[in-house]
Amino acid sequence: MTRFSKDFLWGGATAANQYEGGAREGGAGLSTADVMTNGSHTVRRQVTWQKPDGTTGSTPLCFGSPERHLPEGAIPVELNDEKYYYPSHLGSDFYHWYKEDIRLCAEEGFNCLRFSVKWSRIFPNGDDETPNQEGIDFYKDVFTECKKYGIEPLVTLEHYENPLALAQRYNGWDSRELVDMYVKYATTCFKEFDGLVKYYLTFNEINLIEAAPYVTAGIIHADPQNIANGAFHQFLASAKTVIAAHKDYPELKIGMMLAYGPTYGLTPDPADQLLAQQWQNKTLVYSDVQMLGRYPNYKLKEYEREGIVIPAQEGDWEIIKEGTCDFLSFSTYGSHTLTVHGEEAEGGAGGNGGAMQMVRNPYLKTNAWGWATDPQCLRITLNTFYDRYHCDLWCVENGIGWNDKFEDGTVHDDYRIDYMRANIQSMRDAVEFDGIPLMGYLYWGCVDMVSNGEGERAKRYGQIYVDLDDLGNGTGKRYLKDSYHWYKKCIQSNGEDLD
């Protein structure tokens, strides 16, 4: 019996800001990620800056950081000071290794690979008149290489980086001016990659703007009003992009992308259940707008209470309604557990910097970064989405970070195999028993790369090991881990063989 469709998209996911490197090559402009330093799970990443009087420094504007602003008058810049190391400049050096990486992924059996395009490689400042041909040619080479092996690229147009100049000059997505710049960039990609790319995502984890306004939206001075502006402007840009694609490139499928994990109340106390529902609803605001074309009432009420005004102009709501996405894609790594009885519970972390009310779930294991592995999370997630949106779904990120031990040219990562087995099984149950229309499964970080939250390379997700350390020392050579062979077998059997 085949549970997954015969054209199910199996593969892996990457993002330019963590993987691509070549930040100074091929005419690319710097992005907001290129001025983020490395950190670790004990040291926060920082954004480096300069003031008009020449003073320089760095501030932790990243995930989970209570800091919301650069100092008065400071703008984010790259600093030539050896105390700062910027991991995105090298990433995993995909810029030079792409042929090798795509070949290895093809040999693993992938028929899909997710990349992001670095906007500032196409438009170095974001608002340039004409695109950078060298940047376009690089991605054309990458996608052509994929096609050679029958790999369908999935392209995220914005994954945690914006042209740095747009943060410096416009406070990022706070400004409505970015909407048309983005649409120009997106439609340039559609035109240039016509025939090579069929699937696009408009914004990675669009809902995380509230937790990380700089990382997701280039907002360097954040408050509740300009975060709401940023979200609305991204919704509008996404909708205009979808409308443009449907008009001129009807074969394209444009998806939205949400960061999501099921949320549980720790105890049967109804107050815990309400807390969990409210937490989950915060996330679903973003998919409601992008899949249904409207904000849910609870969000409108929250804005009203807080005196926040959605910066909509005449005609915008019609665009948002018309430009809903073709499918919903998401990242799910595990689940979150919340309680009002925090004093009785053990503290937890949860993904991407953690959240205040999160606690450890006594039924789940966590990795060294506190991310809980929940074997049921994909089935629960898929049912939640399908019940609410009745649309095609695609898991485009799922994986586990580990401080792998490299020995004798490989890594024996049975913990990663256990994680994948449980998650793929749970997803298979959703398809087989619940009838969920699922387009594909992409394992996050199939090739080792820089972690987004921490900026370190020691937190590895890959099935392919990359010989680079936290400061970029190493040969860059690729090696196959045990999980590579396991996933290959799984894909060959279309998800039947999970032994």
Ligand code: BGP
């Ligand atoms: C998601 C991001 C990815 C990736 C992943 C793992 O939120 O879309 O870019 O980084 O999380 O997170 P981390 O790298 O912080 O472990």
